[in-house]
Amino acid sequence: MSSSVSVKDVAAAAGVSVGTVSNVLNRPDRVGAATRSRVESAIEKLGFVRNESARHLRAGASRTIGYLVLDAANPFFTDVARGVEEAARDAGLAVFLCNSDNSRQREHEYLELLFEQRVRGVLVTPVDPGGVGRAALPGIGVPVVLVDRTGGDDWCSVSVDDVYGGRLAGEYLVESGHERFAFVGGPDSIGQVQDRLSGFRGAVEGAGVLTELPTAALTVAEGRAAGQRLAGMPASRRPTAAFCANDLLALGLLQEMTRLRIRVPDDLAIVGYDDIEFAAAAAVPLTSVRQPRHQIGRTAAELLTEETTAHESGVEHQHRQVVYLPELIVRESTVRGS
């Protein structure tokens, strides 16, 4: 019913012109006190809600940005999203979250949708590591920032140095005196898995032997399977420290070790990656490499507003690539004799 209340109705009810109603809405100070309160009560009475489409059509700029996420169920992204929202709030923008769910097609559809809505800008973690295909992006001129990915000089991006993260884990385990190492992770079509492995390899090289246990995906089930393979090795050659490409694998590995009565950390030290909430909640709290998720989100939103501002004032914008360094959170899964 009242879904059709427009400024015109309000104006009629208050006995003023539409221009005045708009002024009450947008520059209350230009309106006389008496008139203003008359308009305000008319708004109240009729249940008027401004039609953003019309406002936006005229104004040309909306007050929302979109964040197109790879997997809304992944705690990593929800934490990033929180950072995004926070920064957007500070800038007076609202965030629409969209979930591509790892599907190229959905990604494309949602991008299209966001562009049609003429959002102020878009944050996206593309399905393809290579970034969002140029083709997918009409030259619409909406600023886009890549999150947890890099796309060269053509894009603003915020990412984390995964090679460094792998090195961190490796150096720590070497310092702890281990000499037989395992890397659990795959498929290596995932760039981040490759990076983490290469950092790790670099750190443990020369300090001992590295066994690679490839997995088909970054899941708990795959972690368990890798655990079985690990347990099947003769104890004399079995690694005493394992670095997993993410926490889900690490949790699966831990679970299998518990089941097979291989003690963690005494028989096997485990390091995960991502430091998801459940890493600390595991039976044996998990040592893990933590990425500044919240900060990633904040920074991404800030880069976006920066680019947006430049874009709107016609200033030339220099794309920036921010890379954060992860940190190692040490917990019981690697500390013997706790």
Place this chain on the structure above:
Amino acid sequence: MSSSVSVKDVAAAAGVSVGTVSNVLNRPDRVGAATRSRVESAIEKLGFVRNESARHLRAGASRTIGYLVLDAANPFFTDVARGVEEAARDAGLAVFLCNSDNSRQREHEYLELLFEQRVRGVLVTPVDPGGVGRAALPGIGVPVVLVDRTGGDDWCSVSVDDVYGGRLAGEYLVESGHERFAFVGGPDSIGQVQDRLSGFRGAVEGAGVLTELPTAALTVAEGRAAGQRLAGMPASRRPTAAFCANDLLALGLLQEMTRLRIRVPDDLAIVGYDDIEFAAAAAVPLTSVRQPRHQIGRTAAELLTEETTAHESGVEHQHRQVVYLPELIVRESTVRGS
């Protein structure tokens, strides 16, 4: 630059009128083949993207719905969201996810935003169990469906019977032969905690003793704390089975038991609630009460389209309240001698 390409520009480039461009966009069959391809290549060349605000302004109805979630980081809601999206897709709608993050103020702001966008409808899990205050909802006439909450006859809603879930857990533990029970959960300002407890109490009453271990929140840390209290009881009086108000508590409890060398399930059987992904991934896989999350989402979106359709065709709409029954997923944390 090209962000300002409008139908007018396309029309000029193709040498036709704006009406024809619109027809190519919306009813291609009414346009001659030659003209159509001319227009299409002009669209392509100029990188035209339809301005949804203008389209919507004229058409009066958008193709999006909003899902205002209580906590985007909670796996429960992300799973529900997936169901919502799926059903929305089937209905040709897109979903904007908004996160109230348990803040009444954010909830209000996002609702306002969604209404201003004139979304087709809104799904919401309100911060206040009592539902979204009438006051917060201008009589705008946008259909609203409550998710994981009920709000009486005034609202469509989809929820789960928590009393039944508690009973399920209780009956199962009684049948398993336990006689000393614990309930871990709180604060009881949360209606769902109350319901789960009351169902559980009803089931174990008469079959043994029930110890209540209240917690201040539904977190892993609180679960650990409750575990310490439990462990402090003399073994002769200590419960042999614990029902936790959610999985996080259960994981915390399990973790503490592991630490204190109290064996699960032999010394203590544990039942959680929600069956989050990590329940199955725990050191000892967790028996848990599972809610049909995906189905909840689907149904909510379907109720919404139902209401929307009625609303638009002016038909009287009868609000419906769908209540699902949860099921018990039995895993090792309650099965002795595995």
Place this chain on the structure above:
DNA sequence: CCAGGTGCTTGAAACGATTCAGGTCCGGTG
């Protein structure tokens, strides 16, 4: 040769809010 189609295209109105160049009124000033 005309009436009546059919197929395609046009042009203007409409959607709802914002903006801005004026209008009105009023008190103050020279």
Place this chain on the structure above:
DNA sequence: CACCGGACCTGAATCGTTTCAAGCACCTGG
């Protein structure tokens, strides 16, 4: 008294798209 400036308000133009009555060109059957 005439003029001015300020405070307040009006009304029309505008944004980009859709819709629809109307127009045009061509054809077909009588």
